[in-house]
Amino acid sequence: MEIIDVAERLEKIIAVYFNGYNYVVDGVELSREDSKIIAFSLIHAYQLTERINSKNLRKQ
Numbered sequence: 001m002e003i004i005d006v007a008e009r010l011e012k013i014i015a016v017y018f019n020g021y022n023y024v025v026d027g028v029e030l031s032r033e034d035s036k037i038i039a040f041s042l043i044h045a046y047q048l049t050e051r052i053n054s055k056n057l058r059k060q
Contacts, residue, residue: 004053010046014039 016023017039023030030038 007046007049007053010042010049014042014046 017035022032022035023038
């Protein structure tokens, strides 16, 4: 799986929270507070993938 694929998947998962929905994990819906924690953790992961991708593009 390429970094671009990971970034696209993260964008879709992050959008769940920002569209006003809670995350559901193994059939259990997380609270709004827990969903917010996950969303911001995913944003951090997304930012890291963007930095890695940017670094790799500069090398080429």
